[in-house]
């Protein structure tokens with residue numbers, strides 16, 4: 001594989017909430033087209049890391065750059081940076097009083113000042129792709145959780161971000177809706193989107209990740225390609241973490 005350029009560079013990132021050191025010394029490079037999955041126990045700092053990347057949090061040490069430009073702790077132009085970094089959260093935060101189409105159009109029209117006709121065309125194309133074109137004039141409350149989450153992904157995509165961040169986007173969904181959302185993400189990965197994904201869906205993580213980053217207590221404990229991480233983790237902590245999921249799988253099978 002050819003050496004790709006680094007798009008996002010995190011160097012010695014430290015993040016505190018008062019006395020709590022949430023991220024201790026995190027360094028991580030993401031290359032163009034790469035899919036990096038971050039896994040780790042609850043409370044280890046995964047969401048905080050994504051929020052720092054997206055400029056939603058100030059940091060107390062180190063820096064973060066996007067395409068060579070420092071974006072951490074910048075007050076000026078942060079709205080422009082955020083347009084380059086798409087983020088989808090666990091709770092699909094669509095505006096309830098706006099139709100699906102208007103939810104998608106809002107960013108490109110208001111923040112990016114793009115031409116309405118062109119954006120509508122793109123939004124409709126994206127909706128067709130995720131099989132929700134017929135819902136374009138519906139309101140969020142008329143959609144299922146899985147449908148709303150697919151719209152949230154498309155809404156982020158319509159801003160043409162350089163990189164997409166996903167924070168446990170399926171965690172609040174009923175099991176039968178998880179698949180349809182994960183499939184959209186798998187398709188994006190296949191198309192070469194650069195993605196940083198936090199997930200507890202280990203099968204999915206294994207399938208989609210070029211690289212897995214295991215975060216524990218605010219530190220990167222292990223970083224490997226997907227196959228190595230899931231079949232032969234290097235550290236005891238990663239092994240323990242993965243065991244919990246294996247145990248769950250076995251229990252699930254037995255229960256049936």
Ligand SMILES: Nc1ncnc2c1ncn2[C@@H]1O[C@H](COP(=O)(O)OP(=O)(O)O)[C@@H](O)[C@H]1O
Nearest residue numbers: 017020022040041042043044045046047048049
């Ligand atoms: N806004 C906040 N203020 C204070 N503490 C926070 C805040 N957000 C997160 N934390 C704490 O930081 C730690 C990491 O949280 P988080 O990044 O949400 O973990 P994860 O996403 O891995 O479950 C936790 O101990 C959490 O309680």
Ligand SMILES: [Mg+2]
Nearest residue numbers: 046047048168
């Ligand atoms: Mg989290």
